[in-house]
Amino acid sequence: MKRSATTGVVTMALVGALVLAGCGGQAPTADATSEAGEESIAVGLFVANAFGDHSYYDAAFETIDALEAEHGATVTTYEGKLETQNYGPLLQDAADANELVYVVGNQAIDATVEAASQNPDTTFVFVNGVVPSEDVVSVAYRYAESCYAGGTVAALVSEDEGRSAVGFMGGFEAPSIADCEAGYTQGAQAQDPSLSVISSYVGSFSDPVKGLETATAIGQQGAYVIYSTAGLSGQGAVKAAEGGTAIAPIMAAYPTVPDVSPAVVTDDTSVLVLDAADSYVDGTLTKGDVRTYGFKEGAFTVLYNDAFLSDDQQTLVEDVITQIIAGDIVPEGAPRG
Secondary structure, eight states, rough: OOOOOOHHHEEEEEEEEOTTOOOOOOOOOOOOOOOOOOOOEEEEEEEESSOOOOHHHHHHHHHHHHHHHHHHHHHHEEETTGGGGGGGHHHHHHHHSSSEEEEEOOGHHHHHHHHHOTTTSSSSESSSOOOOOTEEEEEEEOOOHHHHHHHHHHHHHHHHHHSEEEEEEEESSHHHHHHHHHHHHHHHHHHOOEEEEEEOSOOOOHHHHHHHHHHHHHTTTSSSSEEEOGGGGGGGHHHHHHHSOBBBOOOOOOOOOOOOOSEEEEEEEEHHHHHHHHHHHOOOOTTTOEEETTTTTEEEEEEETTTTOOOOHHHHHHHHHHHHHHTOOOOOOOOOO
């Protein structure tokens, strides 16, 4: 028997799958060959800030084991620590030492384009975003899909509570987050066209205190469920739900569903990273490629909290996902330009 939340709000979480808390960013030791006996490849992993964010950077770090196992990769990590003047030198170091370099973090887009143009013998892969460059491979999520599923969950839980609004909390207004907000709105309003969406941005992916303030404000405006894609800041939305002052988010920080959350939508960075590595090894990775991943490729999974969602409601969400995979539902991202 499902229950209503005892607090004034509930959260859903968009999670980078394989998240590791507090990892240190040191280059791991790798075997010279893969399990399949392939020759080792030298791989660099650059993040614009630092590991230990409980979100996208840690999710990227957690792909190292798979790169080692499947391709015998020797992986070296590079942390930009948001010191933009160091992005260029660090990416040059990565290009000098590696044949394949992954870059995570929108702050490093310009530096990545420059480094890739100056190092034609190195293949740069930008993770979780699209870089407008013929020298860079882009691998990105179709976030409108996962967030559409989140919107479906939010609408169902809000209906149970008799609420007329749902919430959306982003870290900052990056294109991928805008796509998520668009998909979320479509999913929620497909279930209930009368639902309004209250959106707000923290201005940071690493400020739980500001996340608490933002989630609380969304809750005070009438939303019961918040979809949070705000990295570490999303922990503030969970605190808001636990304190009864705001709703609970679908957020990027939890490998399991918090008690105050009806669901978590995970994204699996290894799907993106390994697909690029596989194609690099077999010679089919072309610079300038833009590859996108969603439910069909196994990039997203929804985890449910039985206390909030009945079996029938969970089946309904899974049916929506099946329709997305089949192309019967096509969530649209935010308009560009």
